Amino acid sequence: MDRERHYTAPGDRIVRERPVVVARYRGFTRANHWITAGCAVILLLSGFAFFHPSLYWLTWLFGNGQFARWLHPIVGVVMALSFLGLFVQMWRLNLPRREDAVWVGHIKDVVKSNEEALPELGKYNAGQKLVFWGMAGLIAVLLVTGVMMWEEFFPDLVSIPVRRVALLVHATCAVLMLLLFVLHVYAAIWTRGTFRAMTRGTVTGGWAWRHHRKWLRELVARDVERR
Numbered sequence: 001m002d003r004e005r006h007y008t009a010p011g012d013r014i015v016r017e018r019p020v021v022v023a024r025y026r027g028f029t030r031a032n033h034w035i036t037a038g039c040a041v042i043l044l045l046s047g048f049a050f051f052h053p054s055l056y057w058l059t060w061l062f063g064n065g066q067f068a069r070w071l072h073p074i075v076g077v078v079m080a081l082s083f084l085g086l087f088v089q090m091w092r093l094n095l096p097r098r099e100d101a102v103w104v105g106h107i108k109d110v111v112k113s114n115e116e117a118l119p120e121l122g123k124y125n126a127g128q129k130l131v132f133w134g135m136a137g138l139i140a141v142l143l144v145t146g147v148m149m150w151e152e153f154f155p156d157l158v159s160i161p162v163r164r165v166a167l168l169v170h171a172t173c174a175v176l177m178l179l180l181f182v183l184h185v186y187a188a189i190w191t192r193g194t195f196r197a198m199t200r201g202t203v204t205g206g207w208a209w210r211h212h213r214k215w216l217r218e219l220v221a222r223d224v225e226r227r
Helices: 027-049 053-062 063-088 098-107 107-111 124-150 161-191 205-211 213-226
Strands: 014-017 022-023 201-206
Touching: 014 213, 022 205, 027 053, 027 063, 053 063, 063 124, 063 205, 098 107, 098 124, 124 201, 201 205, 205 213
Parallel strands: none
Antiparallel strands: 014 022, 022 201
16 A cells, blocks of 8 residues: 655656656646636736726726626636635645754755755645635635625625725735735745746656755655556
8 A cells, every 4th residue: 555645746746767857737727826826817917907096097908897896796706616626636645744943943044055954844834835825815805805806796785894804805905915925936036946837747866865855855755666
């Protein structure tokens, strides 16, 4: 019987090539990710167009304000459903583990890219888990408050005072979402070799050994068991 898998997901495998390549994300997962990301960009641009009069010019990207207003909640529902797909696939691997606290305690070494001072990690580090759970919580709140504000389909769902509170919460979460989104993109670019995981679906063996050694060890052990 196979041992319980703590760090690997279906589709993760070592490709027998030279140099060694490790499959990190399946095509379905990558498509799921990019749909969510695309929706997030559309929502941020259309949403901030209504955030302040000085940003109303952003509605030009969607033709006019009326269409942007109609499009925003529709795309919001699509993003929530898309992220749900990611959540189902990834939530177990994003649960906190003992090494995460050690990683956070060595945050200076993280910033300095001093990998040897950091603990061996599974598929995700504490920073990635923070982004994952942060986005999960924010998307849930944005969806609920968005529905409360969606007068076209739910005009009598809540009272006007409650709708005003929902609007304030929605706008606050949107700003936090933007910050997390920027952090996520920056981290992917900053850690060289990460971006290809969501484009090609693979990373190099050296990248996996340097950044997510426990994940790689488990993949190797699984590969040996299957022989």
